[in-house]
Amino acid sequence: MQRLLLLMTTTTYKAEAYLDAAQRLGVSTTVGTDRPQALAALDPQGNLDLPFDFPEVAVHRLCDFAARHPIDAVLAADDEGVVLAAHLARALGLAHNTVSAVETARNKLEMRRALQSAGLPIPRFACFPADADPGSLTSEIEFPCVVKPLTGSGSRGVIRADAPASFVAVFERVRAILAHSGRDAGILVEEYLPGVELALEGLLQDGRLRTLALFDKPDPLEGPFFEETIYVTPSRLSPELQAAIADSVQRAVVALGLRTGPLHAEVRVNDRGIFLLEAAPRSIGGLCSRALRFGRGGSSLEELLLLHALGRDTGGLEREAAASGVMMIPIPRAGILREAGGTEAARAVPSIEEVRITAARGQWLVPPPEGTRYLGFIFARAPTPDAVESALRQSHGRLRIDIDPDVTPPEASPRPVSTLERSAR
Amino acid sequence: MITITDAARKQLAEVLAAQEGSGHSLRLAIAGRGPQGFEYELTLLRADEKSTEDMEVESGALSVLVDAASADNLRGATLDYVQQAGGYGFKIDNPNPVWRDPIALKVQRVIDTEINPGVATHGGHVALLDVREGKAYIRLGGGCQGCGMVSVTLKQGIEKAITSAVPEIAEVLDTTDHGAGQNPFYQPAKSGQSPFD
Numbered sequence: 001m002q003r004l005l006l007l008m009t010t011t012t013y014k015a016e017a018y019l020d021a022a023q024r025l026g027v028s029t030t031v032g033t034d035r036p037q038a039l040a041a042l043d044p045q046g047n048l049d050l051p052f053d054f055p056e057v058a059v060h061r062l063c064d065f066a067a068r069h070p071i072d073a074v075l076a077a078d079d080e081g082v083v084l085a086a087h088l089a090r091a092l093g094l095a096h097n098t099v100s101a102v103e104t105a106r107n108k109l110e111m112r113r114a115l116q117s118a119g120l121p122i123p124r125f126a127c128f129p130a131d132a133d134p135g136s137l138t139s140e141i142e143f144p145c146v147v148k149p150l151t152g153s154g155s156r157g158v159i160r161a162d163a164p165a166s167f168v169a170v171f172e173r174v175r176a177i178l179a180h181s182g183r184d185a186g187i188l189v190e191e192y193l194p195g196v197e198l199a200l201e202g203l204l205q206d207g208r209l210r211t212l213a214l215f216d217k218p219d220p221l222e223g224p225f226f227e228e229t230i231y232v233t234p235s236r237l238s239p240e241l242q243a244a245i246a247d248s249v250q251r252a253v254v255a256l257g258l259r260t261g262p263l264h265a266e267v268r269v270n271d272r273g274i275f276l277l278e279a280a281p282r283s284i285g286g287l288c289s290r291a292l293r294f295g296r297g298g299s300s301l302e303e304l305l306l307l308h309a310l311g312r313d314t315g316g317l318e319r320e321a322a323a324s325g326v327m328m329i330p331i332p333r334a335g336i337l338r339e340a341g342g343t344e345a346a347r348a349v350p351s352i353e354e355v356r357i358t359a360a361r362g363q364w365l366v367p368p369p370e371g372t373r374y375l376g377f378i379f380a381r382a383p384t385p386d387a388v389e390s391a392l393r394q395s396h397g398r399l400r401i402d403i404d405p406d407v408t409p410p411e412a413s414p415r416p417v418s419t420l421e422r423s424a425r
Numbered sequence: 426m427i428t429i430t431d432a433a434r435k436q437l438a439e440v441l442a443a444q445e446g447s448g449h450s451l452r453l454a455i456a457g458r459g460p461q462g463f464e465y466e467l468t469l470l471r472a473d474e475k476s477t478e479d480m481e482v483e484s485g486a487l488s489v490l491v492d493a494a495s496a497d498n499l500r501g502a503t504l505d506y507v508q509q510a511g512g513y514g515f516k517i518d519n520p521n522p523v524w525r526d527p528i529a530l531k532v533q534r535v536i537d538t539e540i541n542p543g544v545a546t547h548g549g550h551v552a553l554l555d556v557r558e559g560k561a562y563i564r565l566g567g568g569c570q571g572c573g574m575v576s577v578t579l580k581q582g583i584e585k586a587i588t589s590a591v592p593e594i595a596e597v598l599d600t601t602d603h604g605a606g607q608n609p610f611y612q613p614a615k616s617g618q619s620p621f622d
Binding site: 008009010011012013015016019023029031033037038039040041042043046047 | 539540543544546547549569572573574575576577578580581582583585586
């Protein structure tokens with residue numbers, strides 16, 4: 001039986017989807033996590049504690065493990081694991097993207113430079129140290145602009161600034177987000193691009209892009225924050241424009257040097273062209289992959305990705321004919337989640353397949369740009385994209401989200417500590 | 426079948442008398458099994474809600490019904506009403522073993538000796554709720570409830586420990602309401618259905 005090393009953080013949303021997929025495919029899985037698992041001793045082949053921030057140590061630990069339990073493929077479930085996955089695959093001699101390609105794709109500044117070198121349309125950009133004085137930068141910047149960290153996902157820390165006065169506050173806010181997350185890398189400031197935004201979910205094989213789904217994002221993402229909400233596929237753009245988007249992403253993939261595995265790309269389209277905002281060697285975030293089904297049996301995206309990682313055929317697995325979509329339920333304000341009511345009524349909307357509240361009652365919720373967690377997800381499937389979007393909006397309208405803002409925020413949670421870090425103290 | 430103490434009888438009479446209309450019954454059932462043994466469900470039923478399948482152990486002004494499926498495990502039990510410094514309420518003393526089924530007993534032993542000591546180090550605990558047709562139904566609590574890695578704990582720990590020690594078990598299903606958990610991580614619920622829904 002083939003064995004897959006699946007890297008995931010302990011805050012992942014994807015554990016269930018990947019482990020279910022592995023079970024359906026009859027694949028043995030070793031879960032590599034950034035913190036030791038409670039029952040790792042009961043299944044030594046199934047669990048591996050790996051320090052995500054120390055690839056050399058992780059490689060040593062994995063090679064020792066793989067000598068006893070051979071690994072056939074390495075896959076990262078989340079953005080945080082993609083660089084380590086490349087290191088580990090290289091050490092084992094497995095097919096994977098190179099470390100440098102993944103590092104370039106994960107760093108927004110490096111990615112912008114690579115795309116610029118390849119002549120691809122990108123927003124004008126500049127990078128500043130996080131400790132720069134924002135007041136002294138305003139003369140160098142065109143407004144409106146978007147300020148963002150160099151790494152990260154889910155629109156965390158991404159804020160629009162329209163004028164010098166607001167830019168100073170925005171820059172300081174992004175700096176605070178970076179400090180809170182323990183990252184001290186630079187801050188990217190780039191041109192704000194009007195237009196519609198789309199997300200492309202793809203699979204790379206020998207550097208060739210196969211588009212699995214192109215999602216419309218029908219809610220305008222104009223700032224000041226860029227909270228993701230509705231994704232609907234297939235896109236309602238013209239076939240010609242969809243083909244042009246796929247071609248643009250393909251060119252970006254080549255420029256970045258990505259060759260294999262999942263790809264999640266974000267593009268903005270306006271009358272100036274197709275601008276690539278992100279091309280990440282990972283799959284779509286949160287539980288959003290549940291909106292996708294492939295082949296006659298309705299295989300999940302994770303099944304498809306596992307098959308690909310293990311070198312098996314995925315050619316017959318095309319996305320279903322029906323339109324589908326997901327709404328990442330917006331967090332209306334920061335505070336304690338008292339109740340997420342109306343879920344039965346929300347589920348009762350025709351074409352709605354699932355309403356999942358993923359935040360727990362009593363959980364402290366923070367909307368973007370500071371927040372990283374989801375309140376929940378609504379999934380719909382219907383004959384047309386318009387029907388999907390309508391159902392998602394109607395379903396969301398029936399939810400009653402009770403968040404109590406009149407409470408003291410909890411102390412910042414400590415960053416997960418790996419065994420390596422602990423042993424070093 | 427069961428014994429109802431004078432204190433319970435008196436309290437129950439007051440509860441039933443306080444209901445609107447007449448003909449109410451107390452229904453007693455075993456809802457599951459937890460770390461402290463059987464978990465009970467006491468409900469008040471209107472006359473039109475009674476099931477003919479339930480067993481009536483008291484009738485007349487004080488009507489008490491016992492869920493037929495729970496009857497074997499309630500035989501010889503005593504329903505009491507207690508008032509203590511910590512509170513008051515109905516209490517059931519049940520002499521029956523929590524598990525009669527030898528397979529369930531084996532599963533419980535694995536949970537007690539291998540699983541719970543491990544998950545306790547992360548502030549969690551696992552309770553066996555039922556064993557039916559080769560499936561073990563469990564509920565996770567404490568730090569496990571709502572944890573982002575509970576699928577890993579389930580698939581790569583609990584399920585492997587149970588299925589390797591008890592070959593009669595083919596699948597372990599989590600029935601936890603993870604949305605009610607206090608853990609800061611997100612956890613999607615396992616797709617298994619609770620036998621008690």
